[in-house]
Amino acid sequence: xxxxxxxxxxxxxxxxxxxxxxxxxxxxxxxxxxxxxxxxxxxxxxxxxxxxxxxxxxxxxxxxxxxxxxxxxxxxxxxxxxxxxxxxxxxxxxxxxxxxxxxxxxxxxxxxxxxxxxxxxxxxxxxxxxxxxxxxxxxxxxxxxxxxxxxxxxxxxxxxxxxxxxxxxxxxxxxxxxxxxxxxxxxxxxxxxxxxxxxxxxxxxxxxxxxxxxxxxxxxxxxxxxxxxxxxxxxxxxxxxxxxxxxxxxxxxxxxxxxxxxxxxxxxxxxxxxxxxxxxxxxxxxxxxxxxxxxxxxxxxxxxxxxxxxxxxxxxxxxxxxxxxxxxxxxxxxxxxxxxxxxxxxxxxxxxxxxxxxxxxxxxxxxxxxxxxxxxxxxxxxxxxxxxxxxxxxxxxxxxxxxxxxxxxxxxxxxxxxxxxxxxxxxxxxxxxxxxxxxxxxxxxxxxxxxxxxxxxxxxxxxxxxxxxxxxxxxxxxxxxxxxxxxxxxxxxxxxxxxxxxxxxxxxxxxxxxxxxxxxxxxxxxxxxxxxxxxxxxxxxxxxxxxxxxxxxxxxxxxxxxxxxxxxxxxxxxxxxxxxxxxxxxxxxxxxxxxxxxxxxxxxxxxxxxxxxxxxxxxxxxxxxxxxxxxxxxxxxxxxxxxxxxxxxxxxxxxxxxxxxxxxxxxxxxxxxxx
Numbered sequence: 084x085x086x087x088x089x090x091x092x093x094x095x096x097x098x099x100x101x102x103x104x105x106x107x108x109x110x111x112x113x114x115x116x117x118x119x120x121x122x123x124x125x126x127x128x129x130x131x132x133x134x135x136x137x138x139x140x141x142x143x144x145x146x147x148x149x150x151x152x153x154x155x156x157x158x159x160x161x162x163x164x165x166x167x168x169x170x171x172x173x174x175x176x177x178x179x180x181x182x183x184x185x186x187x188x189x190x191x192x193x194x195x196x197x198x199x200x201x202x203x204x205x206x207x208x209x210x211x212x213x214x215x216x217x218x219x220x221x222x223x224x225x226x227x228x229x230x231x232x233x234x235x236x237x238x239x240x241x242x243x244x245x246x247x248x249x250x251x252x253x254x255x256x257x258x259x260x261x262x263x264x265x266x267x268x269x270x271x272x273x274x275x276x277x278x279x280x281x282x283x284x285x286x287x288x289x290x291x292x293x294x295x296x297x298x299x300x301x302x303x304x305x306x307x308x309x310x311x312x313x314x315x316x317x318x319x320x321x322x323x324x325x326x327x328x329x330x331x332x333x334x335x336x337x338x339x340x341x342x343x344x345x346x347x348x349x350x351x352x353x354x355x356x357x358x359x360x361x362x363x364x365x366x367x368x369x370x371x372x373x374x375x376x377x378x379x380x381x382x383x384x385x386x387x388x389x390x391x392x393x394x395x396x397x398x399x400x401x402x403x404x405x406x407x408x409x410x411x412x413x414x415x416x417x418x419x420x421x422x423x424x425x426x427x428x429x430x431x432x433x434x435x436x437x438x439x440x441x442x443x444x445x446x447x448x449x450x451x452x453x454x455x456x457x458x459x460x461x462x463x464x465x466x467x468x469x470x471x472x473x474x475x476x477x478x479x480x481x482x483x484x485x486x487x488x489x490x491x492x493x494x495x496x497x498x499x500x501x502x503x504x505x506x507x508x509x510x511x512x513x514x515x516x517x518x519x520x521x522x523x524x525x526x527x528x529x530x531x532x533x534x535x536x537x538x539x540x541x542x543x544x545x546x547x548x549x550x551x552x553x554x555x556x557x558x559x560x561x562x563x564x565x566x567x568x569x570x571x572x573x574x575x576x577x578x579x580x581x582x583x584x585x586x587x588x589x590x591x592x593x594x595x596x597x598x599x600x601x602x603x604x605x606x607x608x609x610x611x612x613x614x615x616x617x618x619x620x621x622x623x624x625x626x627x628x629x630x631x632x633x634x635x636x637x638x639x640x641x642x643x644x645x646x647x648x649x650x651x652x653x654x655x656x657x658x659x660x661x662x663x664x665x666x667x668x669x670x671x672x673x674x675x676x677x678x679x680x681x682x683x684x685x686x687x688x689x690x691x692x693x694x695x696x697x698x699x700x701x702x703x704x705x706x707x708x709x710x711x712x713x714x715x716x717x718x719x720x721x722x723x724x725x726x727x728x729x730x731x732x733x734x735x736x737x738x739x740x741x742x743x744x745x746x747x748x749x750x751x752x753x754x755x756x757x758x
Contacts, residue, residue: 256485504533554584
């Protein structure tokens with residue numbers, strides 16, 4: 084609940100919208116009650132043919148007569164009490180005196196109200212009975228129109244508050260997520276994150292809209308109506324409300340169950356979205372392995388689970404609705420039973436309880452019933468919101484903890500000035516594990532000379548990619564240090580560090596945008612001439628101009644789906660060339676492209692790596708031609724370091740990897756030739 088309250092606090096920052104929301108809400112509630120208050124005058128006009136002048140005069144005369152009678156009765160009872168010493172008779176006389184005193188109080192109040200209304204009726208009410216009826220109808224219509232206008236403004240302002248809050252939460256959520264550690268982002272999957280930033284923030288917005296709308300407006304309307312009913316007869320009102328505590332207890336029980344089920348449904352919905360996201364993202368794998376039926380079945384299992392939980396939430400919501408409906412009907416029914424007895428028998432007591440100071444009139448009782456019925460309508464409308472509020476609470480409890488999560492990767496308070504030349508790179512006793520049971524790096528010690536290209540080779544899972552991920556600080560080592568020119572990378576400003584590190588991976592990271600914008604990603608101020616120059620250096624300009632319909636303004640689709648693997652990799656290389664980093668990391672950058680594209684990229688890299696420090700992860704023999712030194716890794720440790728020739732002479736593991744690589748490359752070449 085505290086998380087939803089926090090979201091409400093964000094909405095309240097829009098003070099003027101909230102202020103006018105309250106103003107219009109109060110106006111709607113008052114006019115709702117004002118329309119009901121015309122019931123008594125309508126009864127007098129229609130059934131007794133009186134205008135308002137006659138009605139107010141009759142009320143005054145009647146109140147004065149009853150007041151005098153009650154006062155005379157009090158004087159008589161006081162004399163009897165003074166002269167009577169029988170205990171039983173004395174108690175009865177005292178009870179009668181109390182009733183008479185209450186009658187005096189009631190008639191005095193009625194007389195006071197008459198005095199307040201009389202000047203207004205005398206000044207503005209028509210004299211004709213029919214004109215009075217027309218006047219009352221016009222008054223009701225005018226009040227209804229005004230209430231409708233206020234309600235429209237109120238609903239617009241409430242929607243604005245809700246949507247602005249959703250927008251603020253979504254912006255803050257994305258900002259915080261993009262700054263989180265990579266390990267934290269990958270915990271629950273992409274679908275879960277998308278569900279939180281879109282679906283669950285919208286659930287929070289709906290809850291806020293409901294709270295600032297119905298949860299404030301409808302209870303306020305109910306309060307106005309109950310106040311009107313209390314003005315008619317407050318004792319009778321209290322008597323009719325005795326069933327509310329029981330209904331309230333049932334509602335609390337249902338609310339807890341709804342919240343619990345909502346949490347499970349939201350978590351399952353996130354799993355469902357994650358499953359859908361993966362099936363569509365890897366659609367090629369699904370089709371190539373004929374796994375369509377399998378994916379559909381897995382999706383249907385989770386979807387059915389979500390359906391079952393949502394139906395249970397709907398069922399409990401219907402019980403909450405029925406509970407509210409029964410409470411409203413019960414209140415009105417109890418009021419009719421007790422009030423009807425008082426009017427029909429002209430009594431002030433019901434079941435021995437004093438429910439009225441004076442016998443109630445028909446028009447007063449009808450007005451009381453009207454207020455009760457009008458109070459039941461907001462209860463009915465609110466019965467639909469409990470499940471929505473509980474859903475908002477659950478969503479807020481899932482969204483805000485992620486908003487509050489702090490990254491462990493951050494800039495130091497007093498960063499060291501960033502390097503300005505190709506750095507000497509040092510890994511000193513570096514240890515790292517994604518989980519304690521499975522260490523990935525076991526005390527890595529490695530030095531890369533400034534301006535040199537070093538290739539890192541080794542079997543899958545030996546820690547190559549983990550090692551280079553320390554350079555842009557995607558992760559920090561559990562122990563040891565990574566240094567550039569003798570300075571720990573953790574001592575640099577994070578933004579400045581990443582500005583001098585360039586990363587190209589085997590999986591192209593391209594956006595659904597134009598070719599030009601993808602090349603300029605991270606270099607927002609680059610000119611078109613600079614973009615073209617980078618594309619030429621990456622051997623990408625020719626295919627961009629000759630094969631793409633709109634050249635650099637061509638869209639490339641999601642993940643660059645409109646391009647071949649080699650084209651995607653050359654565009655990504657052009658992006659790095661435009662960035663012009665001092666430290667370049669190539670993580671299997673050519674492992675998934677054809678030999679022709681690989682040769683073009685190698686030709687581009689051969690010139691680009693000069694004057695830079697380069698770390699290159701590769702398993703291809705052809706890529707080793709670019710390297711000044713080769714590092715051999717095995718099971719999280721550096722096995723050997725040297726030139727290609729030195730390693731061939733002394734490192735059996737290196738020779739075995741080269742034989743495997745040559746066999747794979749030959750196989751690829753033969754398949755390409757056959758095709």
